[in-house]
Amino acid sequence: MSEPQADLEEHVLRLDGVPLVLTVKKNPECAPVLLLHGASARHETFRFPPAVPAARGSHQRSLMDWLHLMGFEPWLLDWRGSGRVVDALASGPGGAWGQLDLDAAARCDLPAALLRIHELRGGRATEIAVVGHCLGAAILAQAIAEGSVSRQEHAVSHVVLLTLGLFYEPPLDGRLKTQDPVLERLLATGEVRSIDPRTEREPWPEELAEFYLNWPSALRPHPENSLAPASCEPARSCVFTMCDRLSFMYGAPYFERNLAPGIHEETWTVGVEKRGNGALVGETLRGSRSGASGVLAEVVQTSDDGRTSALVLARVAGEFEHGEVLRTGAREVAACFTEPARAEAQLPAQFGAIPLRMYVHAARNARRGWGARWDALEDDPSLLGAEALRNFGALERVALITGESNQLWHRNSVDRMFEWLSRAFEGTRRKRLRKRVLRGYGHQDLLWGRSASRDVFPCIRDAIYDVGGRREESVDAARSAAGRRAVRSPAPAHADAWDS
């Protein structure tokens, strides 16, 4: 997954010794969209689920691919909250750790990245949309509020804040955790520079590890695994442990039922030609020749004639072969016509360490209820002043999107941001401010959901469709294409029987 795709271009920005990376999927002549991942994540957050090469007409795409398809040029920034940047710093000489907080990200990373994008695009003064997720949205909001990113200087006209803005409100368990001083104490010791949710990395400081061990198992997605950090046998449980650790560090990141397969377990994708009645999701498929078996996790795509599809199989034992027939029970279901493609569980590749200073900064903000600078006093409202409102009001469009059941940032974070921004978008400008709270969604599944390209991405597109002067083009067409259905809950992306 993390090996660069052929169509991606990487550009490294070095800011005071912090190596940021800009990744772009080129789509010249199209409006640029800058995507900001959350802290501890990396830009790959916007590249899951990977495109399946086996068949055409997929409806399940990553946000990057989807935006590309919809006629935008997606730019992905590994800012200083990225696991990749932190890894690079950890292996390098170091020295920049003192600057790894949200302030520096808002003040340095964003303006630099935006200027670089304009530069790389040939200096054209075109508008740019910025989409931030989680703390990526937080630094974006902070940058706009304090004016380090502006429409005038950086041509930022459209802003989409996913799950967070200037107002930080974790759910109940998170609130309880932020009250605990363990992180502040660790920071004060000066010995710990980052916290890594990955299990194979250096162990957590003792105090934090103990806190984790005592964390109620009712709040762990995989309680049966969570107390076995040392031995990761089988590999699956290792991933589960990481999932638990993420839930402990930030709150449950997603609802597993929503996810496209591949996060927690290795998956096999196989192009097939249909024979007879298709299999149901959840049924076990067995290869006639190899004897390998796997559970059908997803029917990714169906060709126009309905004859060929790509199947995603999970919990695979053995190795499927090209050309063999897949059966469920005695029933013949399909024949493989491509070499089955094996993919590792994605979770470890998606997350990396979070700098402790940034972690503490976010926790302070969460305790306070709203964002403020690193060294701000407890009740410092300086980011929420009239000027901040004016800065937001100068934008063309602002959209706020989150999941109704977000277990990482309570949806009230977005609700409060919305009420606050309402004061900047008055009268006829009100329609330029939108809020969408998606039923049934949590935090990361807004991006990784198996139906995200149907439920979530159109909301993002609605918010940025007219970026770069496409306003006159065809508002109605764009809107109707995006399909403004009211999303009740993410029903399965397809009927159970994939041939229905």
Place this chain on the structure above:
Amino acid sequence: VNPPWDFDAIVIGTGFAGAVTACRLVQAGRRICVLERGRRYEADDFPIHPPERPGASGDGTVQETDEHVLPDFSRLSWRMGRGLWDVRDLGDLVAAGAAGYGGGSLIYANVHLRAPPEVFENGWPSGYSRARLDAYYDLAAYMLDVKPLPAGLEPAKTAQLRHAAGKLGRAGAFFLPPLAINFDDATKTHAGDRRANPESGRPRREQGTCNLCGGCCFGCQRQAKNTLDLNYLAIAEDAQRGDQPLAEVRTLCEVTAIRAVSYGPLQGYEVEYVDHVVGARGEPGRVRSPYVFLCAGAINTTELLLRSLERGHLAVTGQGLGDRYHPNADALAVVFDCDTAHEADRGPTIGGALLYTREEKGDGEGARRDWLMFQDGGMPGALEPLLGVFRSPLWAARNRHRDVAPDPRSRRQPPPRARLPIDSLTDVFAGLTRGALHPKLRFAHGINEQLLASLGRTPPDGTLSPDRPFRRWSLVPSQLRDALRAQRTEALQRFADFSEPTVARFLDRTAEQIEGSFDLAAFLRSIPLPGLDTAGLEQRDVVRKLVELAIQLLWGSEGDLVQAISSGILEAVVPEKEELAGRFVELLGWALDYRLGDGHTAVLLSMGRDSKPGRLSLTASARGAPALRVTLPAAGELPERAVQEQLLRDLAGPDAWRGELRTEPTWTLLGKRLSVHSQGGCPMGLVTGAGGQVEGCKGLYVMDAAAFPTPVGVNPSATITAIAEYKVERFLHETGDPGWTAPELATARAWASARRNSLDPIASLRTGPVAPPSRKPIGFRFREVMRGFHAPPRSGRKSVRELRSEELEGIGASQTIETDLTIEIADLARFLEQHRTGVRPRASITKGSVRLSGVPGVSADPLPLCHECGVESHLEFFSDHGSERNMRYRLHFHLGGEPCLLEGDKYIRDDEGFDVWEDTTRLFFEILGGSTGYVLRRGILRTPVSEFFGMQLPSFEVTHTDDPARQSWAFAAFGRFFFGNLLEVYVPELDRVVDVLKRIGERTHV
């Protein structure tokens, strides 16, 4: 706008009054600031109920998942998370209202009824009359686009109310009230269809169509309700002068203070608010304007003024701030197990209404026409399980409007709570621990069986009723329960692993949040358990404990739960905590366990005019700022409450729905009334002028229902809107826009005149008499036989002593008298309340005879008591002469064709020796000649011991109910009344004895 002012005017609140005011001010070109404490709600963004569980898919089925999501009610409750509903405990009353942009319109039941003309006839300032207000009613109806439920859309519950009306002989009193809902094409369109501007010229936002989901009270996800943010407020927000919007709307801004300020000759106000976006820790916001309009709802408006007055911010000169508060006689009831399906979760929250008109005999002012209204309630289907809680045995027989009315002013006698069934609950506990249910127990309508079913046991006398399946759920989501089960270890310790100050701070903060909203300590105290003295429980302790408990529930195991309860609440009170804690938990679990008949649950909302007002005031509280309290007259002083309950029982009863009635839990458990229609507090004529201006505060106006001097007796939203229209027009006339009228006025008039009947259905109802409530209140009856002697008077009236000596002399041997009386208390609850309020309660003697022997010229046959001559024989109980009480008998009969009266007293007095038996069975009497008034005979009557035990005791009978729980209540209530009085006379040191007994009990018995 000129400095120093920020705005031309400030509007506080966006409910019906606020929306109208903001809209009209903006239309007149004023630049205004609108402050609303609640959030904005968009389509599909209202809180869902119950809070979402993952895996709940659109079709209502719930997939079991292994994901753990804590239930989150924060968006439903104002106090918990600045959510939609604000429920406040105000002492005698629990007031419910909305918080949100659009105010009450977000959650109301959409009913727009005009107040009948009688409302404005008394108590309102000149200028207010239906004739005058009709133009504004029209305008409001047009703006909100109201219309009755279209034919073909009538849901089952409305049809059931219609049927019930027919069965009770009230078919003519049923009507369909106009509703502010968009029904266009509801039959054809499906989810998601939205439309804008249905009629050209009427400014509106895009709206959806009603899909009859029953969720009106939790905000319409489809925006099919014509809520204010879609019409009035939309106009206000869209208006611009040049590039500048005229209205600046700030949501999540709660006004906390209004100060009069002056800058030289300029006088105005500074309004201070808390910005909840940031929270109370942020700087308060301040805006200044010469004109401020209070539209925060009756209670909040009054509270703001009271607090401002108290702090000296305002100089309100009008007297009576806080007076004339009216809860609109609101009463909410649920009827379980109806004969037919009601499907309370289908249709708009209210579809139909039933009006009961009655003539109330006023004190001296002559007859007053009054009414009570009953409406078919609805609720979102998801709420039905919650409602089911009120079917649990905990509520059995506790649902009387009057029977359990506590009188806060009467300290002498505790309010007659329905203790007997609860004592029976104790038996149930005993039964539970022994593994079998006490066979003696019989709750109303087979609750026993349901209880057994819920406990997974077979009832003793056979199987469960097969024709009515019960779903059984638990309030605790199954996943949570599983989580609890999975984790039986050290949860408490884990909780303790957080540093102690962390936990303490967290608990304190959460407790603070919850604390203001409900009197939990009172709730707990209302669940009596033997040996458990909860009287000393402090609110803060209970709340803290409950928060801890909730955390235990969420994170801990059941064992920890027991431990938490037992170590906390009970430790101080009961030494034998283990066992009791176990029972307590069992009780809670049992009380919260609910069962439902599918769709056979009906909800009733009732309202009317209160005959006596209440009062809002600030009272000192233990912590910091004084608390707002409502004082209401005792239920016994409000005759409409009795009628209301009777009518509710009629609807629920055997003649109509054949279900089981439960009244609102706040009333049932806490004795607090519930109101969603608060009015008054700043009455016009006292506190404000007819135009709404607060006396003594130029430029400060009360626009909302707080200014209503009398209650409207119907759903008040239409009247609030109309009166706000009237007042704001008047204001504009007085402040530089003479002759200004609402731009829609003419159109509205024409539109309304074509719909006159449907817009004011009550007007066309008033013909013909309406049947009175059919069933009689619970009464009490017994027979008493007395025998004795009589003798002619010798000289004048005789002393008691002389009579007794005559009795000893044996005068009565030949001149005997025998009475056989049936004594009946027609309305036991009223009887008891009379006693409590100091009126001598009276039992009538409905049947009886007097037999005299030894009177010349009179036969020895029994002489029947006379009923036709317009006088009633009766027995008057317990006039209070300090340490002495008496019972006075008055029997009318004919002696030799002549009417005469037997009048006598039993003297209840503590003399030497054991005299209680003698005092209560001995009647000194005189027989007076009817025409002359001379004493004809006198003597003593006594109840023989054999008659007392053989006849009188077995004859005790509760009338007009066959509900065993009610019967047991009646016995207990009468017993407590009778013997309580005796004890006060004969054992005046009772209080101390009880104390001692209690302490002994605590030591020896759990």
